[in-house]
Amino acid sequence: MTARVAVFKFASCDGCQLSVLDAEDELLAILGTIDIVEFPEARTLREPGPYDIGFVEGSVTTPHDAARIKEIREQCKVLVTIGACATSGGIQALRNMADVGIYASQVYAHPEYLDTLATSTAIADHVKVDLALYGCPVSKEQLVETITAVVAGRRPDLPSHPVCVECKARGTVCVLVANGTPCLGPVVRAGCGAICPSYARGCYGCFGPCSTPNVASLAGAWDGAGVPRSTLIRALKGFTVGAPEFQEAVRAL
Amino acid sequence: MDRRLLTPEGVRSLLAMLREDGFRIVAPSLVGGTVSLAEISDLDELAVGLALEVAPGRTRVVPSPAMFGSIGGPESLKRWQHPSQRVIWHGERGKNGFTGSAVVEESAGPVAFFGLRACDLAGARVLAKAIRRPLGEQDLVISVRCTSSAPTCFCTTMGTGPDVPEAAADLILTEVLEPKPRFVATAASERGAALLGRAASKPASAADAAAADALVAKVAADMPVAFAPEAARAALGTPSGIGWEDIGARCMACGNCTAVCPTCFCTTVVDRTDPAATVADRIMRWDSCYTPWFSEMHGGSVRSSISARYRQWVSHKMSWWWEQFGTAGCVGCGRCIVWCPVGIDIRKEVEAAIERSTAHV
Numbered sequence: 001m002t003a004r005v006a007v008f009k010f011a012s013c014d015g016c017q018l019s020v021l022d023a024e025d026e027l028l029a030i031l032g033t034i035d036i037v038e039f040p041e042a043r044t045l046r047e048p049g050p051y052d053i054g055f056v057e058g059s060v061t062t063p064h065d066a067a068r069i070k071e072i073r074e075q076c077k078v079l080v081t082i083g084a085c086a087t088s089g090g091i092q093a094l095r096n097m098a099d100v101g102i103y104a105s106q107v108y109a110h111p112e113y114l115d116t117l118a119t120s121t122a123i124a125d126h127v128k129v130d131l132a133l134y135g136c137p138v139s140k141e142q143l144v145e146t147i148t149a150v151v152a153g154r155r156p157d158l159p160s161h162p163v164c165v166e167c168k169a170r171g172t173v174c175v176l177v178a179n180g181t182p183c184l185g186p187v188v189r190a191g192c193g194a195i196c197p198s199y200a201r202g203c204y205g206c207f208g209p210c211s212t213p214n215v216a217s218l219a220g221a222w223d224g225a226g227v228p229r230s231t232l233i234r235a236l237k238g239f240t241v242g243a244p245e246f247q248e249a250v251r252a253l
Numbered sequence: 254m255d256r257r258l259l260t261p262e263g264v265r266s267l268l269a270m271l272r273e274d275g276f277r278i279v280a281p282s283l284v285g286g287t288v289s290l291a292e293i294s295d296l297d298e299l300a301v302g303l304a305l306e307v308a309p310g311r312t313r314v315v316p317s318p319a320m321f322g323s324i325g326g327p328e329s330l331k332r333w334q335h336p337s338q339r340v341i342w343h344g345e346r347g348k349n350g351f352t353g354s355a356v357v358e359e360s361a362g363p364v365a366f367f368g369l370r371a372c373d374l375a376g377a378r379v380l381a382k383a384i385r386r387p388l389g390e391q392d393l394v395i396s397v398r399c400t401s402s403a404p405t406c407f408c409t410t411m412g413t414g415p416d417v418p419e420a421a422a423d424l425i426l427t428e429v430l431e432p433k434p435r436f437v438a439t440a441a442s443e444r445g446a447a448l449l450g451r452a453a454s455k456p457a458s459a460a461d462a463a464a465a466d467a468l469v470a471k472v473a474a475d476m477p478v479a480f481a482p483e484a485a486r487a488a489l490g491t492p493s494g495i496g497w498e499d500i501g502a503r504c505m506a507c508g509n510c511t512a513v514c515p516t517c518f519c520t521t522v523v524d525r526t527d528p529a530a531t532v533a534d535r536i537m538r539w540d541s542c543y544t545p546w547f548s549e550m551h552g553g554s555v556r557s558s559i560s561a562r563y564r565q566w567v568s569h570k571m572s573w574w575w576e577q578f579g580t581a582g583c584v585g586c587g588r589c590i591v592w593c594p595v596g597i598d599i600r601k602e603v604e605a606a607i608e609r610s611t612a613h614v
């Protein structure tokens with residue numbers, strides 16, 4: 001029996017849906033075990049639920065979306081959020097610490113036509129989420145692993161420890177220790193495979209906070225590397241600015 | 254054993270011969286902005302005349318008068334003895350049902366390890382005991398004795414260096430710089446003697462040998478004793494939950510210390526299947542007592558706080574390891590101090606634990 005899979009879009013850039021399409025090599029094999037029946041980025045035909053697996057991209061930014069996610073939840077046996085927007089509100093959650101009215105008036109000629117919420121929030125703030133894939137965009141490997149695991153009925157291999165673990169496993173030399181390059185890796189969730197440090201740059205946190213992030217301690221290391229606190233605050237206010245752990249850290253810094 | 258004198262070119266020729274003999278060469282090399290053990294494909298990749306300026310949480314590459322002066326790089330023999338990830342079981346669904354079997358690792362060929370320090374060799378011994386995997390019998394070890402040390406070194410405290418026991422290596426070199434650079438070489442095994450016999454060398458004079466030994470003895474004499482290992486073993490044997498809040502605030506549970514530690518051996522096992530559900534792999538990979546799931550049981554993690562995880566790590570290294578394997582789990586290499594992004598110094602944390610335990614009595 002093939003699993004009925006749906007992909008839904010909320011406030012987002014569609015990059016995570018593109019990651020699904022980017023898994024072309026694996027996609028052919030996957031298509032033998034699943035049937036993608038709803039996928040706005042890839043096909044126009046839409047089929048009604050219920051669905052075995054529902055992937056949700058994007059954050060909730062309108063009253064309409066807040067209602068729609070509840071309906072989708074009811075239609076999905078397993079609900080998986082994909083990407084920084086769905087898991088923490090995305091870059092658009094910058095509005096959570098500002099006045100959305102001012103933002104809207106700067107961007108739109110007629111902001112009065114907009115019907116938007118004051119905040120951009122994660123899907124888990126609205127409904128129960130079964131599995132979460134982090135990242136901006138999500139990792140293709142984690143996506144394939146998740147579909148494969150759910151179909152096989154096993155627990156997907158999705159770590160919540162820091163990027164440093166993956167960095168050391170692959171044998172990358174620590175850019176923070178060896179070069180004083182500011183890196184968010186010690187407080188950021190693994191899953192990307194520690195890509196940035198392997199290109200001699202610091203992790204900028206697109207996977208959001210790891211399970212027990214200690215930003216206050218990392219701040220000391222960034223101080224030691226001669227980085228102004230304002231740079232750390234900006235780094236934390238990136239793609240996962242809406243993550244409560246990073247918001248609290250920003251407030252405390 | 255009799256001791257020979259090699260020129261710097263003579264040392265290079267040893268490595269060239271080993272390559273010709275079909276060895277893979279693992280030696281100090283300039284990688285990722287640091288000097289670390291790495292497999293090199295060309296002798297030009299050897300880090301020559303470079304050292305690491307080392308402090309807790311910080312390294313910088315600096316020129317060195319010594320040919321092989323670098324200490325403190327992140328990689329140890331663990332990378333080769335106990336790879337970070339490997340498939341240990343493989344199964345397939347075929348016409349006749351599902352079949353699976355353990356995966357026996359194929360050797361990629363014998364390795365010649367060059368430039369290993371006393372602590373590296375001690376680390377490999379301690380790790381071998383824990384994972385029951387010594388270096389390959391065909392592997393060859395050329396050790397370079399320390400004629401300088403880093404401020405993060407504490408091998409004398411742990412009784413692992415800086416001198417190299419002959420049983421630990423095939424060939425032991427000591428670099429003597431004055432009046433002109435040369436290496437005093439001791440063959441420590443038959444294979445080491447055979448290799449040395451093929452290089453151009455001359456007998457080392459008693460003065461040469463004494464000069465080499467004096468350099469190593471000076472490193473030992475100058476290195477401060479960090480703490481008494483027996484006191485650490487006692488203090489951390491029945492650890493108290495009191496007094497760990499401060500380390501809990503500084504430690505990030507990032508696991509860098511366990512990854513660079515030559516003896517930390519903990520692994521986890523994950524299962525992977527292919528999308529078509531016809532192939533299954535069981536993969537063993539490095540884990541760390543700092544990860545949240547390391548102590549996960551029904552109902553959650555038994556060490557949810559970072560302070561509890563640090564306490565677990567340091568107590569195992571310094572105390573419970575003795576009961577388990579008959580030695581300490583730490584060889585005093587200092588890697589965990591150097592490669593901790595926030596420079597947490599295990600020596601200070603052990604000292605603090607000893608102090609707390611005596612204060613409680």
Ligand code: SF4
Binds near residue numbers: 168177183186202
């Ligand atoms: S480079 Fe960044 S992610 Fe990698 S070990 Fe260092 S701090 Fe951690």
Ligand code: SF4
Binds near residue numbers: 570588
């Ligand atoms: S605990 Fe630290 S000093 Fe001791 S062997 Fe491990 S890395 Fe080296």
Ligand code: SF4
Binds near residue numbers: 506510592596
């Ligand atoms: S002691 Fe340092 S390297 Fe080890 S987990 Fe804590 S912060 Fe990371």
